Amino acid sequence: MNPRTACWLIFITLALTVPLPLLGPFPVLAPAVRYLLLATVTSSVALVEGASGPVPLILLLFAVHALVYLVLEWLVAALLARSLSRLTRPSRRLIVLTTCGFLFLMAITFNLYHMPFGTNPKANLFGLLS
Amino acid sequence: MPRVILLLLALFLGISNAETHLDFERTEEREDCLDYQPLRQPFFGDTHVHTAFSFDAWGQGTLAGPGDAYRFAKGESIGMQPYAKDGTPSRKIQLRRPLDYAVVTDHSDLMGETRICQDKTLEGYNSLICRVVRRFPKLGYALINGHVYSSLSPERYSFCGANGETCIAAGMKPWIEIQKAAERHYDRTEACQFTSFVGYEWTGMPGGNNIHRNVIFRNQNTQEYPTTYIETPSQEGLWEALHRECISAENGCDVLAIPHNSNVSGGLLFTTTRSDGKPFTEEDLYTRRSLETLVEITQHKGDSECRISAEDELCLYETLTYPKMSDMMGSRADPNDLTQNIYVREVLSEGLSQFNRQGVNPFKFGIIAATDTHLGAPGKVDEDRFDGHAAGTVDARFEVPLFPDRSDFNPGGLGVFWAEENSRDSLFAAMRRREAYGTSGPRMTVRFFGGWDYPLDLCQEPDFVAQGYRQGVPMGGDLPVIKESGKKPRFAVSALRDPGGEGAPSHPLERIQIIKGWTQDGQSKERVFDVAGSATPQNALDLETCTTSAQGQGQLCTVWEDPDFDPLSPAFYYVRVLEVPSCRWNQYACNARNVDCSQNDLTSEESEFCCEGEAPKQIRERAWTSPIWYSPTTKDPNQPKSHSGSVAPQDSTAPRNASFAPEATTDQSSEGSIESPPEDTGSGIAS
The missing domain is CATH 3.20.20.140 (Metal-dependent hydrolases)
Structure with a gap:
């Protein structure tokens, strides 16, 4: 596993699994991809039905969260990948896969996410993606 | 005790002296109701x-x-x-x-x-x-x-x-x-x-x-x-x-x-x-x-x-x-x-x-x-x-x-x-x-009448309701304009506590207030009068059990005369009836979960909701009546100039096809000194 692959793998794992808050009066804890999905849905509605009322504000809320969180997670992934680059390839692979596997396991086992914008207020990764 | 109950029934249902008769237009096909009370x-x-x-x-x-x-x-x-x-x-x-x-x-x-x-x-x-x-x-x-x-x-x-x-x-x-x-x-x-x-x-x-x-x-x-x-x-x-x-x-x-x-x-x-x-x-x-x-x-x-x-x-x-x-x-x-x-x-x-x-x-x-x-x-x-x-x-x-x-x-x-x-x-x-x-939920029974000639001991009369209608107007009505100078309006108000029922707890009454609003020199004024009952002592309510030591009242009744009446100022009067303090819903919810704010084993949601929130833990349940209005002028704006030909309703409450004509004005008094009120009345009762 080369550092570039490690970086991508860590980034994807973080983006899919790490619960992050939505700033504002909403008790939301969701991974960055969720904000990206909500921003995409909102922008689709805005394109089809027009961006009247609070639609631009809602879109901005989700888009900013998605962008900021994804950038932060990319930086974290890049830093981790760089620090792991000194290790041997098997060691690097072991650490990356173990860490990512652990995060996915947690995300599958526990209802880590609080998503009042979804169909379940609390969910695990499967609930998030279903 | 049975006599008291009978008297209360007579007082509030008006069946003791129901010589007056109310009517309304029946606009649908249906059977007449067996339980018809002329005094409502x-x-x-x-x-x-x-x-x-x-x-x-x-x-x-x-x-x-x-x-x-x-x-x-x-x-x-x-x-x-x-x-x-x-x-x-x-x-x-x-x-x-x-x-x-x-x-x-x-x-x-x-x-x-x-x-x-x-x-x-x-x-x-x-x-x-x-x-x-x-x-x-x-x-x-x-x-x-x-x-x-x-x-x-x-x-x-x-x-x-x-x-x-x-x-x-x-x-x-x-x-x-x-x-x-x-x-x-x-x-x-x-x-x-x-x-x-x-x-x-x-x-x-x-x-x-x-x-x-x-x-x-x-x-x-x-x-x-x-x-x-x-x-x-x-x-x-x-x-x-x-x-x-x-x-x-x-x-x-x-x-x-x-x-x-x-x-x-x-x-x-x-x-x-x-x-x-x-x-x-x-x-x-x-x-x-x-x-x-x-x-x-x-x-x-x-x-x-x-x-x-x-x-x-x-x-x-x-x-x-x-x-x-x-x-x-x-x-x-x-x-x-x-x-x-x-x-x-x-x-x-x-x-x-x-x-x-x-x-x-x-x-x-x-x-x-x-x-x-x-x-x-x-x-x-x-x-x-x-x-x-x-x-x-x-x-x-x-x-x-x-x-x-x-x-x-x-x-x-x-x-x-x-x-x-x-x-x-x-x-x-x-x-x-x-x-x-x-009402804020309880089923208290509140009567409110306004007039000029109610006796101050009206509450002792068995025909309280009949006199209330006969000599004045009920809640929602207009005080008749009076020509006699120096008279002050009187308001007869009575309240019965929510009787509760099987499994339905209720609380006694605390007091009755009359809220008066009026205009003076173009300024809006308001004043609150306690007219019956009295405030409950603080800390009467035990929040842990939601029980109260306040005795309160089962019924309150009084005739109140406006001490500051100005015949030149339009005014409104409405009644607020208060129960003794009782637990608000959030306190019941926290008690049901046995939340003890002095303990450290609370979840964050319990702590936030029951211990840190700004929501009050107790309330005074209450009732608000419709106002009774007083208007000093006799200019009658009942119909706008452009619709002076509007059809007057057949009964005093139905303005069908009287689009811009409010309810018909009804002279409700047998007193010769009283004119029809300048605006729509609330009663429509015929003696």
């Missing part, structure tokens, strides 16, 4: 009920339809969310005591869209916005709320087709179902056990400011399709539509509109100009007054009686200090920064000012209360059994929440009509003449 009886119910036909109620998981809501009102149990996939409800709810009447008032806006998004067979089911609503309910709610309800220029979604035809056509089905449910549950037999009305809610919220109205039809004759904010985005547009499509339709249709939640209206619910900024015409003012005879003073989303002030500390009751409805997700505002005319008392005062300026009081509101339930659960007002009413604010759709609602919301109240019998015509007549009051 109180009927308790709810005029503000949402079911699964309302977009926001469906979005939060409510599946109860109008029929279920009426069944609930009549005392049956219904299911409540969350529901299992097979439709089995996780909870059952039931009233301790059935209601006498109810009105299902689903949102007219999005009625068709809601049906389309629910029904796979309808065109539009797979539209993007319906998919979003089903897959992301809260996001869908937020998007649609902004696109329709709170938009300044609301539009229908593209799947509704040209001019919204698809959605309007889809909305016809629920509208017909609403009417059928009302008909099915209306007791047309001589037993007269339950009355339903056909209604809907016009849901205007321009810029997030609430200007909602509940529209209630007198009988089975209604508009062909309810007016929507989307097609008719102004209050004057609603009035014109109701006139054009109902009152002037000459098919027996008659209608009222009840504004509510002025507390989050940003001052737009009771504007003195049209939506385009032009002043209201004289016709507008009369139309408003004839259609909007009642206002909902309290409900689930806060109390609208009065502004918090040092002069009236009891205004601090279920107060929401958000400038407008859409700010409820944000931070609160300083109460002093809120706009004027967002509280009923202010608006009643503004009505006096308008009368001084234009000779018409367009804000002549009687007072009721309601729940605004979004569970299809009318009259579910018990503090100790509150299950929330939330409209898109709680995720009860998917799980039973730890606490049923936001701590600043409340169970809402009930509307009470003094009517001869429990039939649509009789109750509607009471609504029109404003002989009504609202």
